[in-house]
Amino acid sequence: MRALLIIFVAFTSFGLQAKWQTIKTENFNVHYPQSLQQWAYSAANELEVVRDKVLAQQGRALSERADVIIYDPENAANGFALPSTDKPMMALQATPPQADSVIANNTSWQQLLILHEYIHLVHLSQPSRNQWRQHLRDWHDITDLLDAVLPRWVSEGYATLLESRLTGRGRLYDNYSESIVRYYAQQGALPTYSALDDGDKSYLSNSMAYLVGVRFLAWLEDNYGAQTLDAVWTRVQAVESRSFETAFSGAFGAPASQLYRRFIVEYSYQAMQQEKALIPTQSELWQQFAYAARDIAFSPDGSQFLVVEQNRKRQVTLNIYESKENVEAIEQFNKRNEAILNADPKDIVDIAPEVFPKKRLAQLNAHNFAGIYYPQWLNDSHIYFVAKTPTADDSFINDLFVWKVGTGKPKQLTEGAGIRRFSIIDANTVIAEVSRLGYSQLVIMELDSGKQTPITTSKLGDVHDFPVLSNKKTTLAYVHVTPNKRWQLVVKDLSHDATEIVYLPKSHQYLSGLTWSHDDDKLYFISGVAGHLAVMRYDVESKVLETLPASAKPLEQIITHSQQLLVSYATPEGVKVNKIVSPAWRTVSVLEQVDEAEQKELHPHQLPAAKIDQTALPSSDYSVFEQSYSIALSGALNSASFDSLGVSLKGQDVLRQLAWQLGAEKSINNGALMGAFAQLEYRHENWKTTFDAGYQELEADKQSHSLQVNTSNESSFKQFALSSSYRFGEALNYLAPELGVIRVQHSEKTWNGGRYSFNGRAMWDTQQHGVALQVSAAQWLGELDGFDYQVNLFAKAWQIPFYASVDSRYSSELPLSVGGGALTSTSISNSLHAVSEPMLPHLFATGSRYLGYEFATSWQQGKPKLFYKQHQLDGEVIGQNYGIKMHMPLSRVILDKAADFAPAGLTDLQFSAGVGRIEGRNMTNENRVWFSVWYEL
Template identity: 40%
Template sequence: MIANSPGWQQLLILHEYIHLVHLSQPSRSSWRQHLRDWFDIYDLSSAVLPRWVAEGYATLLESRLTGRGRLYDNYSEALLRAFARQGALLSYGALNNGDGSYRSGAMAYLLGVRFLAWLEDNHGKETLDAVWTRVHGVQKRNFESAFKGAFGQSAGQLYRRFIAEFTYQAMTQERDLAVLNSPLWFEPDFAASNAVLSPDGQQIAMTERDREGETWLRVYKTEDNEEAKKAFEKAQQAILAADPADIADKPPEVFKREQVAQLAASDFSGILYPQWADKDTLYFVARARVDETRDNRVNDLYRWHMPSGAVTRLTQSLGIRRFTLLDADTLYAEQVRSGFSELVRVEISSNTVTPLFARDLGTVYDYPQLAPDKRQLAYLKTTLNGNWQLYIQDLQGAEVRTVPMPEGYQYLTAPAWQHQGQGLYFIAGLHGEVGVYRYDLQHNALYQITNGQAVFEQLLPRENAPLLYLHSTSSGTRLHELGDQISEQRVAKLSSNAAVPLGKTDTVVLPDAQIYMAEGADITQSEYQWLMQDASATLSLQGSSAVSELVSVGVKGSDLLQHLSWQLGLAQSGDNVLDGSYAALRFRAGDWRFDAHLSDYRFDSRRQHAQAEQTKLTGGAVSGRLAYEWRSDTWSVSPFVALIHYDDQGRDAITTQWSGLEQGWHNYQQDFALGYRLKAGILSGDAKGHGYDWQGFGKVWNWPWFAGVQSQYRETQLLRLGGFDNNILSGRTRSDLVLSPELPFQFASGRHYYGYELATSWALNQPRFFMKQHRFDGQRSATSYGIKWQIDLSQQALGWANWFAPAGVTDLRFDLGVARVESDLAEDDLRAWLGLWYAL
């Protein structure tokens, strides 16, 4: 929503900078501050405030320091007023992360900032500031304790009062709004956007999203669904025939229109901004993978032919957003590349991109819309510190027309041409509400159609039929038909410029945003210094009822972009089953990756909690591995070479060379998915052999399943089965280990290991129910079944921020499980394990 605000570039940078200052305030307790300085996880946990507090306060200052921002944004205010009138403002307990209802995830910002502003207005700015002072005191307090001590009441109590006042004001304001008798035309299951009518008006396409974030492009007939109506009436008649005293269901406001076709988002790419090329073909934008940059995506243009179901990628790394079609080969679009927003003409077949205007870092474009006669182009544009403005470009000449706006407006979106091109509809914000306007080109006149009756999102003009509008409710989006009785009102007071109406500010106000580096001026650059390292103390805890516990302490470091990451540490189990020291290093350079590991270990299988073969290992190990990865859409291939050397006291040293590849493929279509990851290699040197590990996954009707097959063969070396992954005795530094956490180390041995696993879960990244069998040299060694949860905790918790996080909170693994183990080699038993540790 911040992009709707004038000068949003400055607001975005300011918002994130406020987070940095607000959340990194030092503790006045010297020992706790020293611990924060040396231990990243403790530092992060100490800095974390409830999400609504952190986001709400950054949004509050973004607005108070500029007079702009989401506290004063007309769209945000209109959305909250509408939700208040529906009794749908979140409870205090749901404010952090929402309750699954529509737009609830944004309420930490929108409701949070208004609650904090209400606190300042009613209790004084100094009282709110006292909360931050108390949070960082020598006396340790969490936010709730610090808040109650400063205000005398809990945050939850005052929040309920704030909601009551906000709802009362919204209900009072509703009395002044004209009644909008607009019948429901279409009701999506949850949320819809980017609706567009086919050229003949017989079909409507839209992007739909469910509560879990899954996205589809769906096409419906625009005619009433008479078959659905007949089916409903028949069902009610059957109910009354069986029980004449019963009361039939009330028919819905509108029967869902017949679905013609559906396209699921594939490979996590999303589906955006569909446009009709003809009655059978839709163009749309999706986020395609950029081959050169791992896990980075760029918007490209796709074509969907509905009768055949064929989806074709039309461009490569084009970087466009909204677009409008001139013909099947030509379009106008906003292109975003290298920080610049440009309005461009794209010739698809020749891959020609022609800018319409000179680019400027402070200018942003949006919503290009061709007139029905293809001779004029309407578009939105904003410059630094200015309102969004609507323009009309004559494509046959150089004339540009500025569309007049109502005086005091802020927020502008969704221009749409009237069917004959005689005018433009658009949505604008005024006095905390959003409304529908029409600009008459012939008479250069602006008319207001509605204001405040709904949270208008999009407009769909039709020939010889009322205007359709999409609007937001607390239950999702709805498509309504504007009533015929609505009368337009000529707007007399027009805005004289694109100046932004400012809200209440603090004493200190930021100056207007500006571009400080002039175009063409020399820019000082320097090479990225990956040797500038950040370091943190680390603590890892692992344990297994089959083995023992293992506690590791160490130091971990990396540069900001994690080109070079490393760790050093000591590990010790309480009963001397396993102890030692370790070091690890990882270096990334583009698609190249180098890993090195060093460990010193002492292991005694006789001290383990579960029965296993008797052995003692004392020695050291070192390994190095070099890999290069190619990625192309859904495929990845990574050849690698590795060298492993380990030396156990009393035994011959083993030096082994690995050469092989990792290869992966996936096809993800939301309710259906299929993919696999294969690692295969050949060993040479002292431990000749080969092996592979295949892991497959799938999803059918939103039910995920997993399968794995692992095989390892050694000509002369014995393979050892069992044990949990760790940093001193692992497959990264030895070629003779097959780890499995429900089994003790050295549970069984042999030359040819074969194992398979089947698992399922109720959702991705959640605990799995599994069954696993281990075999050595053709004989069953053990069968395990239970539940386990293994995740990359850093990636799961931080998402994309994991790539830029401090060293002490990255590369963190979590492993939890309970399993029944059945074997002829030992007594059947129930095993459990738990691990929270760092692994490069």
Template identity: 35%
Template sequence: MKITNTLSAITLALSGLSLSSHAQLANNSDNWQTFETENFRVHYTENYKQWALSSARELEQVRKLVKQQQGRVLQEKVDAYIIDSYNSANGFAVPLSNKPYMALFTTPPLSDSIIANATSWQQILVLHEYVHLVHLAQQSRSKLRNNISNWFDIYEASQIKGERWVAEGYATLLESQMTGTGRLFNNQVEAILQQFARQGALPSYEQLSNADDNFMSGSMAYIVGVRYLTWLEENYGKETLDAVWTRWSAVKNRTFHQAFNGVFPDSAKNLYQRFVAEYTYKAMTKEAQFSSLDSKLWMDLTGYVDAPTLNPSGEQLAVVETEIKDGKAKVTLNIYSTKENTEKAKEFEKNTKELLAKDPLDIADKAPEVFKRKQLFTLNQTNQRGIKNPRWLNDDTIIFGSTSLNGKNEFHKDLIIWQLSNNQVTQLTRGENLRRFDIAPDGQSIIAERSRYGQSQLVRVSLADNNKGTVIEEITNASTNQVYDFPRFKPTNKPTESTELAYLVSTLNNKWALRVKDLNTNEELAIPLPTDYQYLSFPEWSKDGEYIYYVAGKHGMTKLYQYHIANNNLSAISSGEQAVTWPTLDKQNNLLHLAISANGPDIYQVNLAEVEKTAITNTTIKTNINKKQASKYLLADASMAVDETLGENSNYGVGPQEGTITLGESYYSASSSMFELGYKSGDILERFDWQVNISQDVFDNILSGYAGTVRWQGWPVKLLAHGYQFDLKTDKQYSDALAFGKIKEKGLFVEASYPFSYDTFAIDSFVQAKYQTLAKEDSYYLSAGFRQHWSLDKQTWGIKQSFTGQFMLGDQDNQASSYQGSNGSIDINGHFNNFGLGFSYTWAERSKDAGNILSLGGYTSTLMQNKAHLNKKLTPELAFYQQIGNDYQSYQAYIPFEFGQLFYRRHDMNEQEQIDSYGISGTVNGSFGFTGINNISLNLGIAQVNPENSKSETQGWIGLSHQW
């Protein structure tokens, strides 16, 4: 089994998604509904009903057209989940051939996104994700492999072909060919890639599928992959490329490269190199047609740079900078002085003189084109929530966007206030889903675009003290047919009388348009745009309000445009050589803007008084999309219409149950090995799932048994039941333990829990009951408690804290030997930059009349679930029943890393010998949303065990099991 292929199966997302379960992406206790058509089941909650039923109609249309184009179709009914997990435009498909499904995120992209060129967000998203399924979820023509896949999820995932650029590139290809829009025909994307090509920075074949720390690397599988596939079709025919997909699902099992090499004259890598050469040649030929740059470098930056904005005095510039390192994003909002950095220039000159004084024959470094301006303030993101679209309220206060987490799985875009003078950060709104915005000139309100339930609108948010952060007016109605962006107030000398607002709007089957609206009279002016434009974004007013600037794209280029409203004159003020974004005006009537290169955007300056302007006489206010580039397999116009005759609506209930064989394997050198075979069934939302399994140490028969688990999470109160029976030969374990001989234990454990969360604070209160038979003695206990955790991450430092506490009452052998006790743990860890350190304390205490019912040692497995064994302190480096007692304590210090920790711990059971252990351990939990992966856990580690009065041992372990 190839783990890389398995991982590819679960990362086919429209943009990057971390591996998390649907139960983490959606609230499974909501009132979920299902609309079932002939070929799809669309699952949704009430607020998304229109979006969901419209997508069901779109899915059926897409299926019909893709079948005509591909000659292939999925026979299995596809599940589509309508969610809005992050208030961001996204989606993904999991191409399991026997149980395919997709998730569609309802928030549409904004105008500057590379996925904003579409007939509608819903249509292009549905098409892209369905093509993934048809492309990658075709059942194998090998009956054997197909039958195994039908029964075993993980095997099926391993059969999915692994080249990410192939999967994303092909879905992007059909997304573009079947709509006439998409990323293949996006002028902004083309302008960026041509700049990469001119720098010799297009990704290598090996880099094409990887998302590394390089600028835009995660997008290359889509935007370069689609162009390479187009080149293959143009040079070798669509039939040749299509033959690769046919060979993929053949009886003969082939990798992508084997399927490709059999029909193309050379390898995919070698042909890609030829494609890059040709693309670069065209880009260089085009560059020769440009004159010198219209702008000069103003500040040289690295990495992702976004949303530069000047304060009212023009003396400071705020800009969002993102550095990707080891796959992690460090996001900061930095404030720079706009003055030239004369101190740096003098320091450079001084160092140069000193260098040449020591060695007159040396050659000094060339001075940089511009010295980086002085950084005055910096603000790190909090809890990895990002920083977006800063705008100045005044010279001391910035408002910016960030993601907030209200309750369980409820992520929203909200507004934050940062006061520079005292470095105070406060949240302005909560749960409002506000994205791009502008502050009214009088400073008393904000107008923002709000995206909620797939609907977009402009709203006014109060900044007045009596209702600060409250939405007080809906400027436009919430609509699924329109998307708004970039509201910008017209500057005025009388702030209280400012009534004119520029904004972008996109309607179904139309391009983005620029409007100016009088908020008093509701009169609108359509701003003229260059004829045949395709891309439009970043409107910005001149300081006097006479001009409006924007970026538009055509013919594979983006340019800066200036429109004089009174004179109705449109001019281009850049040549198109640079991929330009984010224009902003300074006090000297210079225009600052970003220009994208392979190293990320830099800030350039255009002198508007001197720049050569090109008058644009061919203009338009029409926004209809030209679909001439579409193939003959063209989807009908997008529509948000609902046709309830297509299917039937019902309660989601336990959802579509999908079952799979499960396998587990464990080796613990202190105790035993164990093989586990089971059957697991569940739905994607994890509302109802269950598992049965048998477990056997196949080498030494030290541990064997069977277990079953059932869980219901469709209510706010979560229910779980776990039953088990096992035989354990304590004296046959690999390491010394108490010689109790063969222990037979069986039991039934039930739990009801109620989770609550707010931002990073979460608490899960629970009650538990267990009845068990051990050595022919019956016993039971009742327990109540809670699990709580909280974290704060300020990027350069962070802290995490958790606490678990529970109280229990029990009875031994149904006699008057009742007892009471408690279990608990405290953990706190933190990091400073890349160094982390943590401490934990665990205890278990039973009253004296309980007998020595606590045992130390052993490991968790599908058979032996940790939460169902309160009287067992399972720790993998020790054998089962290495010690027993009534009072246990453990102290641990550790250094955490991404998937584990370097640890030192001490075990102390009553007054017995203390046991110290130190080593390295790791846990990887897979819970992505298909049955075979949900609840799976891989534990591994190695430790040196040093009992106080016994010999030291080295123990290692690796275990794969399902943990509930």
């Protein structure tokens, strides 16, 4: 088998050099593209350090080598882990977090990320001590994953707990995180136990699995001992089968939900006591948003302000509002109350809200999942902002766009820039933080030429953020951090090329939200101490540092205009903006200049200082032959034909460049079907080569509706196909031509031929509205003379989706058959002769020319569809069906990005189900149902 795979890959790789490399340390396989080599060198060293410390702290380690994927797919800070007892995997994204993130309080991004994801693996990938259960996990990846999964708040909370305990930093000790949780406690808005995993739709509730989960677990350790909590993980994988809840109750003597209620009471009481100790800054509500709102900025003339908003469905818009009071809304409110009292003088009308929402003037929807980030006014009519653009290697990178307010699609100004926050010098020049491949640097960027002039050096581990240019363009302020240090405030005089570090008091941690006063005299920012955030300002001329009293609110942004000082903050209902009234500034004395970050505790097994060690390590070209294997089970229930079961052996490498499966399937309620299949797929960059083989023995008269089948009762089918394609474009819009050869044997006859084809997609999406067109077409040559094409159209209006498709096929020699649900042995690629329809039995009808079309809709994308479908064969309608159905790539829906690197048994899983009514000639009109789960490479 290995020799066959080597020959196949050599034949299909066209001599291209591998872009991915592998470093093999003692316990890890570190896979990375060559562009991230320096990041990978450092990560490989840090991985072994983290493993040793976690082993000393927990007495646990992974029983197998872990695959570590290093990549940068989104130009954003993230990572994930996929637990498995035989193929544990974690993915590390190189782009570092920004200063206002809850993960900005770290020794280094690399160390925090590695520690957090490795804890996931050690915590969740422990083998079961039940021998038979573990044997099943070894051979069946789905069982392995299901046995590893714990409630989200447990897995994320515990990784966050140890990220903090073992570094003295992290989210448990982060002032911004603490400010959020404490304020929500003061509002009685901490999640219930049942909502702790996924939130309750209130603002930021989806983050509470991390932020509240870690504090609950820390409370458990502090009150019951770390060994008691650790005992839960031991009990979960015992010989005796236990759920998390059972394991927890046995270790603590009470259910987790009961102790969580006690934790909430204690934490909320402490939060209320701390609120009483604060001296609130006088302020008044200026604007309330429906949900998330960020990057608020006034226009140059002050008559408007922009804001990026996101609703509960994660739809992002850039909105422009009037700055003045909404007189129209006030008048409408008063008229409504007046009408109510006229109709019923004894009624008591609503009191006026604290503030009326400002009038919206214009709106821009995010296009094609690109988002909208860090918008700024160029002038009163044009806005620059950052959005993500897709690349040819299926990643996204941040680029700069300009939007003329009130018009349609924005114009892209850069290509592949990796830009994040920026300040505008003029229409052609910006000062920006550029973040690419893990490196962060401030540059002066010329938009017409793309030329970049460095302001700061680019060094792995260093991060720059919040570059804000004074209104006079003479002074630049920004924040900067290096490994093991704390964020520092830097002011640079551009006229004299002089740089000053503005030191904060030793106890401060968290630094963000930089903005200049209207007259450039003062620099405002947000800092934190003891779990509270405060507005601070620095006078550049007098060198005086001042602060407002600490706030109970989780401050997110400072907005200045003219003489106004506004702050935005998070609430369970959404973001609010307050106007500061008569601020009580006090001078802050900095007694010593401190660079070191404060560490909250010294754990016995604390990690050593983060080290960016770029010493070259031995590496080799990535090998596709280090494969994971799994038994893969499939099955179908189908009232029109038969129920079936399938079993296969499935394998692939961690990057899924080479994937294959060998298997068989058989009907279980009759002897109608016996099938077998083999599939092999190799991918290299945009090349894809596939080999498919299928065998099927079908006795049509044994199906549930065999009397309606108008073809011969028995069918023997074999198919072999080899094809190769190359994709031009990116993941959203592409064109992929393909060449292939095929051999089909049907009963006693054999056809040999080839095909040339293409498939492509074009799409446009603005969240509320969108259109996507996907087309595939093939011309068949030789003895397989014929053609086929499929057109799929998707559109949505006000988020209501609509679907239409056309499937046309013609074969001059090989008979086309209509009917039958999706089976791996019949759904292999390049199939011209078989038209799948689960509401009809296999071999329901045959002919030479097929035309089918379908219309469908739903209440939301990704939900079951209401559909109507018609089948025509040789110019005659042979059937029509309608009902409710659903099809989804199950692996992708459940695992999201992890599906790209998951073990073999967790990828390529498809799901289809439906119920409906079939009508047509040679059949009894009746209701039919189907359900199927299968693997399809």
